[in-house]
Amino acid sequence: MLSIKTPLIQSLVLSQLNQCQVWLKMEALQASASFKQRSIGYACQKYFEQGAQRFVSSSGGNAGLAVAYTGRQLGVPVTVVVPETTAQRAQELIAQQGAEVIVQGASWVEANALAQSLLTPDDVFIHPFDDPLLWDGIIPMIDEVIAAGVVPDAVVLSVGGGSLLSGVVAGLNKHGLGHIPIYAVETHGTASLNASIIAGQHVELDRVSGIATTLAAKKVCQNAFDLSQQFDIHSQVVSDQAAVNACLKFADDHRILVEPACGATLSVLYDQKIQFKLTDQVLVIVCGGAGISLKTLQGLNG
Template identity: 65%
Template sequence: MIFDMKTPLIKSSKLSELNNCNVWLKMESSQSTGSFKQRSIGNACQKYVEQGAIKFISSSGGNAGISVAYMGKVLNIPVTVVVPKTTSQRAIDLMLSEGAEVIVHGDSWVDANELALSFVNDHAVYIHPFDHQYLWDGVAEIVDEVIAEGIRPTAVVLSVGGGSLISGISQGLQKHHLDIPIYAIETVGTASLNTSIQLGEHVTLDQVTGIATTLAAKKVCEQAFRVSQNNDVRGLTVSDGETVRACLKFLDDHRTLVEPACGATLSVLYDQKIAFTETDDVLVIVCGGASITFDQLSKYTVELSV
Protein backbone atom coordinates (compact mmCIF):
# COMPACT_ATOMS: atom_id res chain seq x y z
CA MET A 1 0.00 0.00 0.00
CA ILE A 2 1.08 3.57 -0.63
CA PHE A 3 0.03 5.23 2.60
CA ASP A 4 1.35 2.88 5.25
CA MET A 5 4.89 1.86 6.02
CA LYS A 6 6.88 -1.22 6.87
CA THR A 7 7.31 -1.00 10.63
CA PRO A 8 10.32 -2.08 12.68
CA LEU A 9 10.47 -5.56 14.20
CA ILE A 10 12.51 -5.27 17.39
CA LYS A 11 13.62 -7.98 19.78
CA SER A 12 12.94 -6.73 23.30
CA SER A 13 15.79 -7.69 25.61
CA LYS A 14 13.81 -6.71 28.71
CA LEU A 15 10.60 -8.58 27.85
CA SER A 16 12.52 -11.57 26.48
CA GLU A 17 14.42 -11.89 29.76
CA LEU A 18 11.28 -11.46 31.86
CA ASN A 19 9.36 -14.12 29.93
CA ASN A 20 12.20 -16.56 29.25
CA CYS A 21 11.64 -16.49 25.49
CA ASN A 22 12.23 -14.35 22.42
CA VAL A 23 9.82 -11.40 22.41
CA TRP A 24 9.51 -9.61 19.08
CA LEU A 25 7.83 -6.20 19.03
CA LYS A 26 6.08 -5.18 15.82
CA MET A 27 6.16 -1.40 16.21
CA GLU A 28 2.89 -0.31 14.62
CA SER A 29 3.13 2.80 16.79
CA SER A 30 5.64 4.10 14.21
CA GLN A 31 3.02 4.34 11.46
CA SER A 32 2.49 7.86 10.11
CA THR A 33 -0.74 8.18 12.11
CA GLY A 34 0.63 6.42 15.19
CA SER A 35 -1.25 3.13 15.08
CA PHE A 36 -1.89 -0.08 13.12
CA LYS A 37 -5.12 1.51 11.91
CA GLN A 38 -3.11 3.14 9.16
CA ARG A 39 -2.81 -0.29 7.54
CA SER A 40 -6.49 -1.15 7.76
CA ILE A 41 -7.99 2.27 7.12
CA GLY A 42 -5.35 3.13 4.53
CA ASN A 43 -6.16 0.04 2.50
CA ALA A 44 -9.92 0.61 2.69
CA CYS A 45 -9.67 4.27 1.68
CA GLN A 46 -7.51 3.45 -1.32
CA LYS A 47 -9.91 0.72 -2.44
CA TYR A 48 -12.90 3.04 -2.21
CA VAL A 49 -11.13 5.82 -4.09
CA GLU A 50 -10.42 3.36 -6.89
CA GLN A 51 -14.18 2.72 -6.95
CA GLY A 52 -14.98 6.44 -7.24
CA ALA A 53 -15.51 7.63 -3.66
CA ILE A 54 -15.56 11.42 -3.28
CA LYS A 55 -16.20 11.68 0.49
CA PHE A 56 -15.44 9.54 3.54
CA ILE A 57 -17.75 9.07 6.52
CA SER A 58 -16.55 7.19 9.58
CA SER A 59 -17.08 6.67 13.30
CA SER A 60 -14.31 6.12 15.77
CA GLY A 61 -13.11 6.09 19.34
CA GLY A 62 -9.83 7.61 18.20
CA ASN A 63 -7.22 5.87 16.05
CA ALA A 64 -9.44 4.85 13.12
CA GLY A 65 -10.77 8.38 12.85
CA ILE A 66 -7.27 9.81 12.85
CA SER A 67 -6.32 7.53 9.96
CA VAL A 68 -9.47 8.34 7.95
CA ALA A 69 -8.77 12.05 8.46
CA TYR A 70 -5.17 11.58 7.35
CA MET A 71 -6.20 9.62 4.27
CA GLY A 72 -8.74 12.27 3.37
CA LYS A 73 -6.05 14.92 3.48
CA VAL A 74 -3.51 13.06 1.36
CA LEU A 75 -6.17 11.96 -1.15
CA ASN A 76 -7.84 15.41 -1.15
CA ILE A 77 -11.21 13.95 -0.15
CA PRO A 78 -13.47 15.53 2.51
CA VAL A 79 -13.96 13.54 5.70
CA THR A 80 -16.57 13.51 8.46
CA VAL A 81 -15.84 11.50 11.59
CA VAL A 82 -18.40 10.99 14.36
CA VAL A 83 -16.86 10.21 17.75
CA PRO A 84 -18.43 9.41 21.13
CA LYS A 85 -18.04 11.65 24.16
CA THR A 86 -15.39 9.29 25.55
CA THR A 87 -12.95 10.19 22.75
CA SER A 88 -9.95 12.13 24.00
CA GLN A 89 -9.53 15.77 23.04
CA ARG A 90 -6.08 14.86 21.78
CA ALA A 91 -7.61 12.44 19.23
CA ILE A 92 -10.20 14.99 18.17
CA ASP A 93 -7.52 17.66 17.70
CA LEU A 94 -5.47 15.30 15.52
CA MET A 95 -8.48 14.64 13.28
CA LEU A 96 -9.18 18.36 13.02
CA SER A 97 -5.54 19.07 12.18
CA GLU A 98 -5.90 16.82 9.14
CA GLY A 99 -8.87 18.88 7.97
CA ALA A 100 -11.67 16.50 8.95
CA GLU A 101 -15.07 17.54 10.23
CA VAL A 102 -15.50 15.99 13.68
CA ILE A 103 -18.89 15.53 15.35
CA VAL A 104 -19.09 14.45 19.00
CA HIS A 105 -22.20 12.38 19.62
CA GLY A 106 -23.35 9.76 22.11
CA ASP A 107 -21.94 7.94 25.10
CA SER A 108 -20.42 5.05 23.12
CA TRP A 109 -19.14 4.13 19.69
CA VAL A 110 -22.49 2.49 18.92
CA ASP A 111 -24.24 5.85 19.33
CA ALA A 112 -21.65 7.65 17.22
CA ASN A 113 -21.83 4.99 14.54
CA GLU A 114 -25.61 5.28 14.18
CA LEU A 115 -25.27 8.98 13.43
CA ALA A 116 -22.38 8.39 11.03
CA LEU A 117 -24.42 5.89 9.02
CA SER A 118 -27.18 8.47 8.58
CA PHE A 119 -24.75 10.63 6.60
CA VAL A 120 -23.92 7.91 4.04
CA ASN A 121 -25.24 8.34 0.50
CA ASP A 122 -24.28 7.58 -3.10
CA HIS A 123 -21.38 10.03 -2.89
CA ALA A 124 -20.25 9.62 0.72
CA VAL A 125 -18.64 6.23 1.44
CA TYR A 126 -18.71 4.73 4.91
CA ILE A 127 -15.34 3.60 6.30
CA HIS A 128 -16.02 1.12 9.09
CA PRO A 129 -13.40 1.34 11.86
CA PHE A 130 -13.04 -2.43 12.28
CA ASP A 131 -15.55 -4.56 10.35
CA HIS A 132 -14.67 -5.01 6.68
CA GLN A 133 -12.51 -7.30 4.55
CA TYR A 134 -10.48 -4.36 3.20
CA LEU A 135 -9.40 -3.60 6.76
CA TRP A 136 -8.32 -7.15 7.51
CA ASP A 137 -6.41 -7.37 4.23
CA GLY A 138 -4.37 -4.34 5.28
CA VAL A 139 -3.63 -5.72 8.74
CA ALA A 140 -2.61 -9.14 7.35
CA GLU A 141 0.47 -7.51 5.81
CA ILE A 142 1.94 -7.29 9.31
CA VAL A 143 2.48 -11.05 9.26
CA ASP A 144 3.97 -10.88 5.75
CA GLU A 145 6.60 -8.43 7.02
CA VAL A 146 7.46 -10.54 10.06
CA ILE A 147 7.92 -13.67 7.93
CA ALA A 148 10.03 -11.70 5.44
CA GLU A 149 12.44 -10.88 8.27
CA GLY A 150 12.93 -14.57 8.98
CA ILE A 151 10.80 -14.87 12.11
CA ARG A 152 8.10 -17.54 12.28
CA PRO A 153 6.30 -16.76 15.53
CA THR A 154 5.10 -19.49 17.86
CA ALA A 155 2.51 -17.19 19.49
CA VAL A 156 0.98 -13.75 18.99
CA VAL A 157 -0.09 -11.32 21.71
CA LEU A 158 -2.42 -8.45 20.79
CA SER A 159 -5.16 -6.19 22.08
CA VAL A 160 -8.78 -6.48 20.97
CA GLY A 161 -11.19 -3.58 20.48
CA GLY A 162 -13.61 -3.94 17.61
CA GLY A 163 -11.72 -6.91 16.20
CA SER A 164 -9.95 -5.76 13.03
CA LEU A 165 -6.48 -6.48 14.42
CA ILE A 166 -7.17 -10.07 15.46
CA SER A 167 -9.13 -10.67 12.23
CA GLY A 168 -6.27 -9.44 10.05
CA ILE A 169 -3.52 -11.15 12.03
CA SER A 170 -5.42 -14.46 11.90
CA GLN A 171 -5.77 -14.06 8.14
CA GLY A 172 -2.03 -13.42 7.81
CA LEU A 173 -1.16 -16.43 9.95
CA GLN A 174 -3.37 -18.69 7.84
CA LYS A 175 -1.69 -17.43 4.67
CA HIS A 176 1.66 -18.57 6.04
CA HIS A 177 0.29 -21.83 7.49
CA LEU A 178 0.96 -20.80 11.07
CA ASP A 179 -1.41 -22.59 13.46
CA ILE A 180 -0.33 -20.89 16.68
CA PRO A 181 -1.99 -19.44 19.79
CA ILE A 182 -3.29 -15.88 19.66
CA TYR A 183 -3.52 -14.24 23.07
CA ALA A 184 -6.38 -11.73 22.91
CA ILE A 185 -6.05 -9.05 25.56
CA GLU A 186 -8.82 -6.71 26.74
CA THR A 187 -9.35 -4.54 29.78
CA VAL A 188 -11.95 -5.68 32.29
CA GLY A 189 -14.30 -2.89 31.25
CA THR A 190 -14.09 -3.57 27.51
CA ALA A 191 -14.02 -7.38 27.39
CA SER A 192 -16.56 -8.01 24.65
CA LEU A 193 -14.54 -10.77 22.97
CA ASN A 194 -13.53 -12.48 26.20
CA THR A 195 -17.14 -12.48 27.36
CA SER A 196 -18.20 -13.98 24.05
CA ILE A 197 -15.52 -16.67 24.31
CA GLN A 198 -16.60 -17.60 27.84
CA LEU A 199 -20.28 -17.81 26.88
CA GLY A 200 -19.68 -19.42 23.50
CA GLU A 201 -21.88 -16.89 21.76
CA HIS A 202 -21.42 -13.51 20.09
CA VAL A 203 -22.62 -11.09 22.76
CA THR A 204 -23.06 -7.36 23.18
CA LEU A 205 -21.97 -5.78 26.46
CA ASP A 206 -24.46 -3.57 28.26
CA GLN A 207 -21.75 -0.94 28.64
CA VAL A 208 -18.02 -0.42 28.29
CA THR A 209 -15.98 1.36 30.94
CA GLY A 210 -12.44 2.39 31.78
CA ILE A 211 -9.60 4.40 30.31
CA ALA A 212 -8.82 2.21 27.27
CA THR A 213 -11.37 4.08 25.18
CA THR A 214 -10.01 2.85 21.84
CA LEU A 215 -10.93 -0.70 22.90
CA ALA A 216 -14.45 0.36 23.83
CA ALA A 217 -16.61 -1.64 21.41
CA LYS A 218 -19.64 -3.23 23.06
CA LYS A 219 -19.49 -6.01 20.47
CA VAL A 220 -16.61 -7.27 18.36
CA CYS A 221 -17.16 -7.84 14.66
CA GLU A 222 -18.53 -11.20 13.55
CA GLN A 223 -15.19 -12.13 11.97
CA ALA A 224 -13.32 -11.65 15.25
CA PHE A 225 -15.79 -13.88 17.07
CA ARG A 226 -15.49 -16.47 14.28
CA VAL A 227 -11.70 -16.38 14.63
CA SER A 228 -12.04 -16.98 18.37
CA GLN A 229 -14.23 -20.03 17.78
CA ASN A 230 -12.22 -21.61 14.96
CA ASN A 231 -8.66 -20.92 16.10
CA ASP A 232 -6.50 -21.23 19.19
CA VAL A 233 -7.49 -17.88 20.72
CA ARG A 234 -6.81 -17.46 24.43
CA GLY A 235 -8.52 -14.53 26.07
CA LEU A 236 -7.09 -12.55 28.97
CA THR A 237 -8.34 -9.45 30.77
CA VAL A 238 -6.28 -6.87 32.64
CA SER A 239 -7.09 -3.91 34.85
CA ASP A 240 -6.74 -0.25 33.89
CA GLY A 241 -3.98 0.07 36.48
CA GLU A 242 -2.02 -2.77 34.91
CA THR A 243 -2.25 -1.12 31.49
CA VAL A 244 -0.92 2.19 32.80
CA ARG A 245 1.97 0.55 34.64
CA ALA A 246 2.90 -1.27 31.44
CA CYS A 247 2.78 1.96 29.43
CA LEU A 248 5.20 3.60 31.88
CA LYS A 249 7.56 0.61 31.90
CA PHE A 250 7.51 0.45 28.10
CA LEU A 251 8.33 4.15 27.89
CA ASP A 252 11.36 3.58 30.10
CA ASP A 253 12.48 0.39 28.34
CA HIS A 254 11.79 1.28 24.70
CA ARG A 255 11.50 5.09 24.61
CA THR A 256 8.03 4.81 23.08
CA LEU A 257 4.80 6.25 24.46
CA VAL A 258 1.77 4.04 23.85
CA GLU A 259 -1.87 4.32 24.90
CA PRO A 260 -3.60 2.11 27.49
CA ALA A 261 -5.17 0.00 24.72
CA CYS A 262 -1.63 -1.03 23.79
CA GLY A 263 -0.51 -1.19 27.40
CA ALA A 264 -3.08 -3.94 27.91
CA THR A 265 -1.08 -6.22 25.63
CA LEU A 266 2.25 -5.23 27.12
CA SER A 267 1.01 -5.72 30.69
CA VAL A 268 0.59 -9.49 30.34
CA LEU A 269 4.27 -9.67 29.39
CA TYR A 270 5.54 -7.30 32.06
CA ASP A 271 3.47 -9.18 34.64
CA GLN A 272 4.45 -12.60 33.23
CA LYS A 273 0.87 -13.84 32.92
CA ILE A 274 1.65 -16.30 30.11
CA ALA A 275 4.06 -19.23 30.33
CA PHE A 276 6.49 -19.46 27.41
CA THR A 277 9.57 -21.59 26.72
CA GLU A 278 13.12 -20.58 25.80
CA THR A 279 12.59 -21.51 22.16
CA ASP A 280 9.37 -19.55 21.71
CA ASP A 281 9.31 -16.59 19.32
CA VAL A 282 6.48 -14.41 20.60
CA LEU A 283 5.14 -11.72 18.28
CA VAL A 284 3.72 -8.73 20.16
CA ILE A 285 1.71 -6.16 18.23
CA VAL A 286 2.55 -2.72 19.62
CA CYS A 287 -0.66 -1.33 18.21
CA GLY A 288 0.00 2.36 18.89
CA GLY A 289 -0.84 5.46 20.81
CA ALA A 290 -1.52 8.51 18.67
CA SER A 291 -4.08 9.93 21.06
CA ILE A 292 -2.08 9.68 24.29
CA THR A 293 0.23 12.26 25.85
CA PHE A 294 2.59 11.89 28.78
CA ASP A 295 0.51 14.41 30.73
CA GLN A 296 -2.61 12.27 30.26
CA LEU A 297 -0.75 9.11 31.21
CA SER A 298 0.50 10.89 34.34
CA LYS A 299 -3.06 11.86 35.25
CA TYR A 300 -4.10 8.21 34.93
CA THR A 301 -1.35 7.21 37.37
CA VAL A 302 -2.83 9.59 39.95
CA GLU A 303 -6.46 8.63 39.29
CA LEU A 304 -5.70 4.92 39.50
CA SER A 305 -3.07 5.21 42.26
CA VAL A 306 -0.56 3.39 40.07
Protein backbone atom coordinates in the same frame (compact mmCIF):
# COMPACT_ATOMS: atom_id res chain seq x y z
CA MET B 1 2.50 6.07 0.83
CA LEU B 2 -0.57 5.37 2.98
CA SER B 3 1.21 3.05 5.42
CA ILE B 4 4.80 2.09 6.09
CA LYS B 5 6.81 -1.03 6.81
CA THR B 6 7.30 -0.78 10.57
CA PRO B 7 10.35 -1.90 12.57
CA LEU B 8 10.45 -5.34 14.14
CA ILE B 9 12.68 -5.17 17.18
CA GLN B 10 13.65 -7.65 19.84
CA SER B 11 12.87 -6.51 23.37
CA LEU B 12 15.71 -7.60 25.60
CA VAL B 13 13.80 -6.48 28.71
CA LEU B 14 10.66 -8.46 27.90
CA SER B 15 12.63 -11.43 26.54
CA GLN B 16 14.57 -11.76 29.77
CA LEU B 17 11.48 -11.20 31.91
CA ASN B 18 9.46 -13.88 30.09
CA GLN B 19 12.37 -16.24 29.35
CA CYS B 20 11.64 -16.39 25.63
CA GLN B 21 12.34 -14.30 22.52
CA VAL B 22 9.96 -11.31 22.43
CA TRP B 23 9.63 -9.42 19.15
CA LEU B 24 7.83 -6.08 18.95
CA LYS B 25 6.04 -5.07 15.75
CA MET B 26 6.07 -1.31 16.13
CA GLU B 27 2.77 -0.24 14.61
CA ALA B 28 2.80 2.79 16.90
CA LEU B 29 5.23 4.30 14.37
CA GLN B 30 2.70 4.48 11.54
CA ALA B 31 1.94 8.03 10.36
CA SER B 32 -1.35 8.12 12.28
CA ALA B 33 0.30 6.38 15.27
CA SER B 34 -1.50 3.03 15.15
CA PHE B 35 -2.00 -0.17 13.16
CA LYS B 36 -5.25 1.36 11.91
CA GLN B 37 -3.21 3.12 9.25
CA ARG B 38 -2.68 -0.22 7.53
CA SER B 39 -6.29 -1.35 7.65
CA ILE B 40 -8.00 1.99 7.09
CA GLY B 41 -5.45 3.12 4.51
CA TYR B 42 -5.97 -0.01 2.45
CA ALA B 43 -9.77 0.18 2.59
CA CYS B 44 -9.86 3.89 1.75
CA GLN B 45 -7.55 3.35 -1.22
CA LYS B 46 -9.87 0.66 -2.59
CA TYR B 47 -12.98 2.79 -2.12
CA PHE B 48 -11.21 5.81 -3.64
CA GLU B 49 -10.45 3.73 -6.73
CA GLN B 50 -14.17 2.93 -6.91
CA GLY B 51 -15.07 6.64 -6.94
CA ALA B 52 -15.68 7.64 -3.32
CA GLN B 53 -16.12 11.42 -3.03
CA ARG B 54 -16.21 11.61 0.78
CA PHE B 55 -15.26 9.28 3.61
CA VAL B 56 -17.52 9.16 6.65
CA SER B 57 -16.42 7.22 9.71
CA SER B 58 -17.22 6.64 13.36
CA SER B 59 -14.38 6.07 15.75
CA GLY B 60 -13.05 5.98 19.29
CA GLY B 61 -10.04 7.86 17.96
CA ASN B 62 -7.41 5.82 16.12
CA ALA B 63 -9.57 4.75 13.18
CA GLY B 64 -10.83 8.31 12.74
CA LEU B 65 -7.32 9.67 12.64
CA ALA B 66 -6.31 7.06 10.08
CA VAL B 67 -9.30 7.98 7.88
CA ALA B 68 -8.48 11.68 8.24
CA TYR B 69 -4.82 11.15 7.37
CA THR B 70 -5.66 8.93 4.40
CA GLY B 71 -8.33 11.32 3.14
CA ARG B 72 -5.82 14.18 3.20
CA GLN B 73 -3.30 12.07 1.29
CA LEU B 74 -5.89 11.13 -1.34
CA GLY B 75 -7.55 14.56 -1.51
CA VAL B 76 -10.90 13.23 -0.29
CA PRO B 77 -13.01 15.13 2.31
CA VAL B 78 -13.54 13.29 5.60
CA THR B 79 -16.16 13.46 8.34
CA VAL B 80 -15.51 11.57 11.58
CA VAL B 81 -18.06 11.12 14.35
CA VAL B 82 -16.56 10.31 17.75
CA PRO B 83 -18.20 9.59 21.12
CA GLU B 84 -17.74 11.87 24.12
CA THR B 85 -15.18 9.41 25.55
CA THR B 86 -12.70 10.11 22.75
CA ALA B 87 -9.68 11.96 24.09
CA GLN B 88 -9.58 15.68 23.32
CA ARG B 89 -6.08 15.19 21.95
CA ALA B 90 -7.34 12.58 19.48
CA GLN B 91 -10.12 14.93 18.35
CA GLU B 92 -7.58 17.70 17.80
CA LEU B 93 -5.31 15.44 15.76
CA ILE B 94 -8.22 14.35 13.54
CA ALA B 95 -9.20 17.98 12.93
CA GLN B 96 -5.56 18.88 12.27
CA GLN B 97 -5.65 16.54 9.26
CA GLY B 98 -8.47 18.66 7.83
CA ALA B 99 -11.37 16.38 8.71
CA GLU B 100 -14.70 17.49 10.10
CA VAL B 101 -15.07 16.16 13.66
CA ILE B 102 -18.50 15.67 15.24
CA VAL B 103 -18.92 14.55 18.87
CA GLN B 104 -22.00 12.43 19.52
CA GLY B 105 -23.13 10.13 22.31
CA ALA B 106 -21.67 8.32 25.29
CA SER B 107 -20.29 5.39 23.29
CA TRP B 108 -19.25 4.38 19.80
CA VAL B 109 -22.73 2.95 19.16
CA GLU B 110 -24.33 6.40 19.34
CA ALA B 111 -21.55 7.98 17.31
CA ASN B 112 -21.90 5.28 14.68
CA ALA B 113 -25.67 5.82 14.39
CA LEU B 114 -25.14 9.50 13.61
CA ALA B 115 -22.36 8.73 11.13
CA GLN B 116 -24.66 6.35 9.26
CA SER B 117 -27.38 9.01 9.09
CA LEU B 118 -25.01 11.46 7.37
CA LEU B 119 -24.30 9.24 4.36
CA THR B 120 -25.22 10.37 0.86
CA PRO B 121 -24.94 8.34 -2.37
CA ASP B 122 -21.51 9.89 -3.04
CA ASP B 123 -20.11 8.93 0.37
CA VAL B 124 -18.42 5.75 1.55
CA PHE B 125 -18.69 4.68 5.16
CA ILE B 126 -15.36 3.53 6.58
CA HIS B 127 -16.13 1.12 9.39
CA PRO B 128 -13.52 1.24 12.16
CA PHE B 129 -13.27 -2.55 12.46
CA ASP B 130 -15.88 -4.58 10.57
CA ASP B 131 -14.95 -4.75 6.88
CA PRO B 132 -12.93 -7.53 5.16
CA LEU B 133 -10.87 -4.86 3.39
CA LEU B 134 -9.57 -3.75 6.78
CA TRP B 135 -8.40 -7.26 7.58
CA ASP B 136 -6.73 -7.57 4.16
CA GLY B 137 -4.82 -4.38 4.91
CA ILE B 138 -3.28 -5.94 8.02
CA ILE B 139 -1.93 -9.07 6.28
CA PRO B 140 1.28 -7.28 5.13
CA MET B 141 2.17 -6.77 8.78
CA ILE B 142 2.65 -10.52 9.12
CA ASP B 143 4.36 -10.69 5.71
CA GLU B 144 6.96 -8.24 7.05
CA VAL B 145 7.58 -10.33 10.17
CA ILE B 146 8.15 -13.48 8.12
CA ALA B 147 10.36 -11.60 5.63
CA ALA B 148 12.51 -10.46 8.56
CA GLY B 149 13.19 -14.10 9.40
CA VAL B 150 10.98 -14.34 12.49
CA VAL B 151 8.51 -17.23 12.48
CA PRO B 152 6.36 -16.67 15.57
CA ASP B 153 5.35 -19.43 17.95
CA ALA B 154 2.71 -17.17 19.53
CA VAL B 155 1.16 -13.72 19.02
CA VAL B 156 -0.03 -11.27 21.67
CA LEU B 157 -2.38 -8.44 20.67
CA SER B 158 -5.19 -6.21 21.91
CA VAL B 159 -8.82 -6.63 20.88
CA GLY B 160 -11.35 -3.82 20.54
CA GLY B 161 -13.69 -4.36 17.61
CA GLY B 162 -11.63 -7.25 16.27
CA SER B 163 -10.06 -5.98 13.04
CA LEU B 164 -6.49 -6.49 14.26
CA LEU B 165 -7.27 -10.03 15.37
CA SER B 166 -9.03 -10.73 12.06
CA GLY B 167 -6.12 -9.43 9.98
CA VAL B 168 -3.44 -11.18 12.02
CA VAL B 169 -5.25 -14.53 11.73
CA ALA B 170 -5.51 -14.02 7.96
CA GLY B 171 -1.80 -13.20 7.77
CA LEU B 172 -0.80 -16.22 9.85
CA ASN B 173 -2.98 -18.49 7.72
CA LYS B 174 -1.31 -17.16 4.59
CA HIS B 175 2.03 -18.40 5.94
CA GLY B 176 0.79 -21.74 7.27
CA LEU B 177 0.80 -20.53 10.88
CA GLY B 178 -2.89 -20.77 11.65
CA HIS B 179 -2.15 -23.32 14.37
CA ILE B 180 -0.13 -21.06 16.67
CA PRO B 181 -1.76 -19.57 19.79
CA ILE B 182 -2.95 -15.98 19.81
CA TYR B 183 -3.38 -14.23 23.15
CA ALA B 184 -6.19 -11.69 22.72
CA VAL B 185 -6.08 -9.03 25.43
CA GLU B 186 -8.86 -6.74 26.67
CA THR B 187 -9.42 -4.63 29.78
CA HIS B 188 -12.11 -5.54 32.30
CA GLY B 189 -14.39 -2.72 31.14
CA THR B 190 -14.12 -3.53 27.42
CA ALA B 191 -14.00 -7.34 27.36
CA SER B 192 -16.60 -8.06 24.69
CA LEU B 193 -14.64 -10.89 23.07
CA ASN B 194 -14.08 -12.50 26.46
CA ALA B 195 -17.81 -12.30 27.22
CA SER B 196 -18.64 -13.94 23.89
CA ILE B 197 -16.10 -16.72 24.42
CA ILE B 198 -17.47 -17.44 27.89
CA ALA B 199 -21.06 -17.41 26.61
CA GLY B 200 -20.18 -19.54 23.59
CA GLN B 201 -22.08 -17.14 21.39
CA HIS B 202 -21.70 -13.64 19.94
CA VAL B 203 -22.94 -11.35 22.71
CA GLU B 204 -23.00 -7.62 23.40
CA LEU B 205 -21.92 -5.96 26.63
CA ASP B 206 -24.52 -3.86 28.45
CA ARG B 207 -21.94 -1.12 28.79
CA VAL B 208 -18.25 -0.43 28.33
CA SER B 209 -16.10 1.44 30.84
CA GLY B 210 -12.58 2.32 31.83
CA ILE B 211 -9.66 4.17 30.32
CA ALA B 212 -8.94 2.00 27.27
CA THR B 213 -11.52 3.90 25.25
CA THR B 214 -10.25 2.74 21.85
CA LEU B 215 -11.05 -0.85 22.85
CA ALA B 216 -14.58 0.12 23.85
CA ALA B 217 -16.73 -1.81 21.37
CA LYS B 218 -19.74 -3.34 23.11
CA LYS B 219 -19.60 -6.18 20.61
CA VAL B 220 -16.67 -7.49 18.56
CA CYS B 221 -17.25 -8.06 14.88
CA GLN B 222 -18.80 -11.40 13.95
CA ASN B 223 -15.61 -12.48 12.22
CA ALA B 224 -13.53 -12.05 15.37
CA PHE B 225 -15.93 -14.17 17.38
CA ASP B 226 -16.04 -16.82 14.66
CA LEU B 227 -12.24 -16.97 14.63
CA SER B 228 -12.20 -17.42 18.41
CA GLN B 229 -14.26 -20.57 17.92
CA GLN B 230 -12.09 -21.93 15.11
CA PHE B 231 -8.50 -21.10 16.09
CA ASP B 232 -6.25 -21.33 19.15
CA ILE B 233 -7.24 -17.96 20.58
CA HIS B 234 -6.81 -17.38 24.31
CA SER B 235 -8.68 -14.52 25.97
CA GLN B 236 -6.75 -12.43 28.49
CA VAL B 237 -8.40 -9.71 30.60
CA VAL B 238 -6.34 -7.14 32.50
CA SER B 239 -7.03 -4.16 34.74
CA ASP B 240 -6.85 -0.51 33.68
CA GLN B 241 -4.02 0.01 36.16
CA ALA B 242 -2.01 -2.87 34.70
CA ALA B 243 -2.39 -1.30 31.25
CA VAL B 244 -1.23 2.11 32.48
CA ASN B 245 1.71 0.61 34.37
CA ALA B 246 2.80 -1.21 31.21
CA CYS B 247 2.61 2.00 29.15
CA LEU B 248 4.89 3.78 31.60
CA LYS B 249 7.36 0.89 31.77
CA PHE B 250 7.38 0.64 27.97
CA ALA B 251 8.11 4.36 27.66
CA ASP B 252 11.10 3.91 29.95
CA ASP B 253 12.32 0.69 28.31
CA HIS B 254 11.73 1.52 24.63
CA ARG B 255 11.27 5.30 24.46
CA ILE B 256 7.88 4.90 22.75
CA LEU B 257 4.58 6.27 24.07
CA VAL B 258 1.48 4.11 23.60
CA GLU B 259 -2.06 4.36 24.94
CA PRO B 260 -3.66 2.02 27.53
CA ALA B 261 -5.38 0.00 24.79
CA CYS B 262 -1.89 -1.04 23.70
CA GLY B 263 -0.61 -1.14 27.27
CA ALA B 264 -3.13 -3.91 27.91
CA THR B 265 -1.17 -6.17 25.56
CA LEU B 266 2.17 -5.11 26.99
CA SER B 267 0.97 -5.74 30.54
CA VAL B 268 0.58 -9.44 29.78
CA LEU B 269 4.34 -9.54 29.13
CA TYR B 270 5.39 -7.19 31.92
CA ASP B 271 3.28 -9.11 34.44
CA GLN B 272 4.33 -12.51 33.05
CA LYS B 273 0.75 -13.72 32.60
CA ILE B 274 1.72 -16.44 30.08
CA GLN B 275 4.26 -19.21 30.37
CA PHE B 276 6.43 -19.48 27.27
CA LYS B 277 9.24 -21.88 26.40
CA LEU B 278 12.84 -20.65 26.18
CA THR B 279 12.86 -21.25 22.43
CA ASP B 280 9.53 -19.51 21.74
CA GLN B 281 9.51 -16.58 19.33
CA VAL B 282 6.70 -14.38 20.66
CA LEU B 283 5.32 -11.65 18.40
CA VAL B 284 3.79 -8.68 20.22
CA ILE B 285 1.76 -6.19 18.20
CA VAL B 286 2.54 -2.73 19.59
CA CYS B 287 -0.66 -1.30 18.15
CA GLY B 288 0.01 2.30 19.26
CA GLY B 289 -2.53 5.01 19.91
CA ALA B 290 -2.59 8.69 19.04
CA GLY B 291 -4.69 10.31 21.76
CA ILE B 292 -2.17 9.96 24.57
CA SER B 293 0.50 12.07 26.21
CA LEU B 294 2.96 11.43 29.01
CA LYS B 295 1.06 13.89 31.20
CA THR B 296 -2.20 12.04 30.58
CA LEU B 297 -0.60 8.68 31.36
CA GLN B 298 0.92 9.97 34.56
CA GLY B 299 -2.48 11.35 35.55
CA LEU B 300 -4.02 7.91 35.05
CA ASN B 301 -1.39 6.26 37.21
CA GLY B 302 -3.35 5.74 40.43
